[in-house]
Amino acid sequence: MDLRNFFEPKSVAVLGVSKTPEKIGSVIFKNLVDSGFKGEVFAVNPNEDFVLGYKSYHSVNDIKEKIDLAVIAVPSKAVLSVIKECAQKRIKNILMVTAGFKESGNVKLDQELVELLSKYGMKFVGPNCLGIIDNYHAVDTLFIPLSRLQRPRKGNISFVTQSGAFGSSVLDLISAEGYGLSKFVSYGNSLDVDESDILDYLDKDKTTDLIVMYIEGVKNGKKFLETLKRMRKPVLAIKGGKFSESNNSTLSHTGSLAGAYEVYQGVFHQANVVSAESIQDIFDFLRIFEKNIKIRGNRVQIITNGGGHGVISSDAIIHNGLKLAELSESTKKKLKGSLPSIATVSNPLDLVGDADDLRYKLAIETCLHDKNNDVLLVNLLYQTPRLSKSIVDVIGELNHKNLKPIVVVSTGSYLTGELKESLEKKSIPCFQFPENAVKSIKAVYDYYRNRK
Amino acid sequence: MDLRNFFEPKSVAVLGVSKTPEKIGSVIFKNLVDSGFKGEVFAVNPNEDFVLGYKSYHSVNDIKEKIDLAVIAVPSKAVLSVIKECAQKRIKNILMVTAGFKESGNVKLDQELVELLSKYGMKFVGPNCLGIIDNYHAVDTLFIPLSRLQRPRKGNISFVTQSGAFGSSVLDLISAEGYGLSKFVSYGNSLDVDESDILDYLDKDKTTDLIVMYIEGVKNGKKFLETLKRMRKPVLAIKGGKFSESNNSTLSHTGSLAGAYEVYQGVFHQANVVSAESIQDIFDFLRIFEKNIKIRGNRVQIITNGGGHGVISSDAIIHNGLKLAELSESTKKKLKGSLPSIATVSNPLDLVGDADDLRYKLAIETCLHDKNNDVLLVNLLYQTPRLSKSIVDVIGELNHKNLKPIVVVSTGSYLTGELKESLEKKSIPCFQFPENAVKSIKAVYDYYRNRK
Numbered sequence: 052m053d054l055r056n057f058f059e060p061k062s063v064a065v066l067g068v069s070k071t072p073e074k075i076g077s078v079i080f081k082n083l084v085d086s087g088f089k090g091e092v093f094a095v096n097p098n099e100d101f102v103l104g105y106k107s108y109h110s111v112n113d114i115k116e117k118i119d120l121a122v123i124a125v126p127s128k129a130v131l132s133v134i135k136e137c138a139q140k141r142i143k144n145i146l147m148v149t150a151g152f153k154e155s156g157n158v159k160l161d162q163e164l165v166e167l168l169s170k171y172g173m174k175f176v177g178p179n180c181l182g183i184i185d186n187y188h189a190v191d192t193l194f195i196p197l198s199r200l201q202r203p204r205k206g207n208i209s210f211v212t213q214s215g216a217f218g219s220s221v222l223d224l225i226s227a228e229g230y231g232l233s234k235f236v237s238y239g240n241s242l243d244v245d246e247s248d249i250l251d252y253l254d255k256d257k258t259t260d261l262i263v264m265y266i267e268g269v270k271n272g273k274k275f276l277e278t279l280k281r282m283r284k285p286v287l288a289i290k291g292g293k294f295s296e297s298n299n300s301t302l303s304h305t306g307s308l309a310g311a312y313e314v315y316q317g318v319f320h321q322a323n324v325v326s327a328e329s330i331q332d333i334f335d336f337l338r339i340f341e342k343n344i345k346i347r348g349n350r351v352q353i354i355t356n357g358g359g360h361g362v363i364s365s366d367a368i369i370h371n372g373l374k375l376a377e378l379s380e381s382t383k384k385k386l387k388g389s390l391p392s393i394a395t396v397s398n399p400l401d402l403v404g405d406a407d408d409l410r411y412k413l414a415i416e417t418c419l420h421d422k423n424n425d426v427l428l429v430n431l432l433y434q435t436p437r438l439s440k441s442i443v444d445v446i447g448e449l450n451h452k453n454l455k456p457i458v459v460v461s462t463g464s465y466l467t468g469e470l471k472e473s474l475e476k477k478s479i480p481c482f483q484f485p486e487n488a489v490k491s492i493k494a495v496y497d498y499y500r501n502r503k
Numbered sequence: 504m505d506l507r508n509f510f511e512p513k514s515v516a517v518l519g520v521s522k523t524p525e526k527i528g529s530v531i532f533k534n535l536v537d538s539g540f541k542g543e544v545f546a547v548n549p550n551e552d553f554v555l556g557y558k559s560y561h562s563v564n565d566i567k568e569k570i571d572l573a574v575i576a577v578p579s580k581a582v583l584s585v586i587k588e589c590a591q592k593r594i595k596n597i598l599m600v601t602a603g604f605k606e607s608g609n610v611k612l613d614q615e616l617v618e619l620l621s622k623y624g625m626k627f628v629g630p631n632c633l634g635i636i637d638n639y640h641a642v643d644t645l646f647i648p649l650s651r652l653q654r655p656r657k658g659n660i661s662f663v664t665q666s667g668a669f670g671s672s673v674l675d676l677i678s679a680e681g682y683g684l685s686k687f688v689s690y691g692n693s694l695d696v697d698e699s700d701i702l703d704y705l706d707k708d709k710t711t712d713l714i715v716m717y718i719e720g721v722k723n724g725k726k727f728l729e730t731l732k733r734m735r736k737p738v739l740a741i742k743g744g745k746f747s748e749s750n751n752s753t754l755s756h757t758g759s760l761a762g763a764y765e766v767y768q769g770v771f772h773q774a775n776v777v778s779a780e781s782i783q784d785i786f787d788f789l790r791i792f793e794k795n796i797k798i799r800g801n802r803v804q805i806i807t808n809g810g811g812h813g814v815i816s817s818d819a820i821i822h823n824g825l826k827l828a829e830l831s832e833s834t835k836k837k838l839k840g841s842l843p844s845i846a847t848v849s850n851p852l853d854l855v856g857d858a859d860d861l862r863y864k865l866a867i868e869t870c871l872h873d874k875n876n877d878v879l880l881v882n883l884l885y886q887t888p889r890l891s892k893s894i895v896d897v898i899g900e901l902n903h904k905n906l907k908p909i910v911v912v913s914t915g916s917y918l919t920g921e922l923k924e925s926l927e928k929k930s931i932p933c934f935q936f937p938e939n940a941v942k943s944i945k946a947v948y949d950y951y952r953n954r955k
Binding site: 073075078150151154155194195196198199200201212213214215216217218219220221223224226227228265267289291292293294328329330331356357358359360362363365366369370392393403404432433434435436461462463464465466467483484485486487 | 525527530602603607646647648650651652653664665666667668669670671672673675676678679680717719741743744745746780781782783808809810811812814815817818821822844845855856884885886887888889913914915916917918919935936937938939
């Protein structure tokens, strides 16, 4: 389905803009105006001539210009009549944030709405959704002000969510964690456009490299499976409503009955969807996926300056079904000849607490050339006295050679935080804890292993 | 074993202070001086008259004053002779940070050291350790400068770690996360004083309410089990070296062979130790434990303003073997009479996205008085438009009545971060994600359930 006009409309009408700036229609209008949107935006309110300092149209039919997208934020009792007005104006794309439909028990309203949409041949996102962001076309129709929810920088992740509030809180955190966003779609009750349509569109979208999805239930399981199987980009999914006991809440939430978790697990497995067990998983897995780092083998070599982190990393590797790489004889010989005797030349390769940048350089470089491993897990405890800020450049240069994926773990607070930020800027994934790093390596490895 | 002189000595001699400020002996001396230690500190260096602007003694025997604790940071080849000097000076408590013993294959040196300690009746912590902090006696013998590793504020957590570097990085994060510390002990190879002695001491320590422990292996399993079983305070443990394949690394690390994980799990279970699967678990569990919040039942009532978070919370509750509480009929009646019809009066209790402080107040207060639940899990998505900063006072006041434990989840970035900090200051545990909150509720519930 061509959803272009939802993401890159040339003109948008917002229905339900009010004199009160806090009302959702007003916030949407304001966000569109403030987001730097290049097209035209029109405010519609049947009772006002001016709202928020802008001209207000009493109906979309009072607007002369062609409208690519109508964003509807009127109360639920008014939705049918404004849809009819939009039809008169020949508006073909509707985004409706209004709630109060099936999710609140009002099934009849859903049916009437569906009939109208079908009659007029409209594409429709919502209702009961939060809106859409396209960072590359400065489209922002969220009904949450910027002061409450920071928007992420431009990037390659697109985020599709059935739940609006979940989407908003995770989006807020995506910004803070420095991830870049292409598109955000909260699709709510999916009366017309559904998750499959959106996935399909994003798979073809040039600014999207990977997709994060929060899903509770789907109406058309076959379409969903077929769409997922066709996807050429990684899809990271988190499923809400895993158990029958928690299904009541999904029903009253987005009006969809959550299917059995086992069925979803089967679908995800068949379609090579990366299944996240928790929100934390999503953020962890993204660290590697968003950098387009492909992990093609399961032999992990640990390098560390702290024994404990080496041990915990080993545990995590075995726990996740990955393999502790074995250093080749020539690597061992080289390292034993160059490292101080207190270092342990094995896996973990323990450079011990007084390791400096050069010792790390030697160890990483040598292991990058060792054919017995597929990925390096570099623990870098920056509390130790002899590491300097230049370690960022050291690892950055070695990583730049693209010999093998390097994943860094650095546990700590402020200084460590700066270090991680600098490494991330050089496209090196950097984790707080070894367990999360290893689980993410496993997820990325599994994705590329199972990819056709 | 009375370890008082390790934590609250009146006089300390540091052996191995050098003219170079970066050397470990110098850093220890500097930290002791800078930490506000009320006792006397003496620098010892056989070749210098002055170090770092202080008088240097050529031997501890040149010091006239009585010495409660000697901190030894000399090279390993010199340790035996300085121990003999300490014996002459009748120093009974030795903390040795020097490495290069069994963990590097030098077993003979260990044996000679043990013989000396036994001969002189010395208490000995180390070798191959990072040092000790006592926040209540301004003792700081870590060989990491303050600029590299932030020290936590005073608090009620004591942290015992076999691995020094692990300890340092976690300590750094403990500070940043705002947790308060009583004591930190890195005990390294535990030639004399071992984990059991330290646990025993901390259990009697007035400023310690709970203990976090990183452990790889113990020498005296029976003593360890007996000690743990005697503990009256919660012990949160993370075990390094869970699998036989990862045991090589623990052997070369602290010179101890990690025992089978199953054995440790058995010990932890018998002694009601809170077993953490990951470093993240430790930080999560602490949020509730450090506030001395006792969770006595497993029926969790979810309150939320975001459906997705409600669903994910439900999933986590079932996944962790807790129970979704059922609202009593009278609570349902009261809530249905007061909440807008769009709200879902069930579990989750969904106040929906336009909930304001008052709606939360009503919901929390009503649920606190409902006998059908034991703990409230309050999801608070602060991206929604109608919540104000006063929500902190609203929840703070309700929590102050001590009716039931309240655990908050608030996913998001800056504004949310401020909210969480304010709630934490009011002794309300605040989590980023529902899954971590629920897992922590389960850990605390299990601890108090199994406590004799």
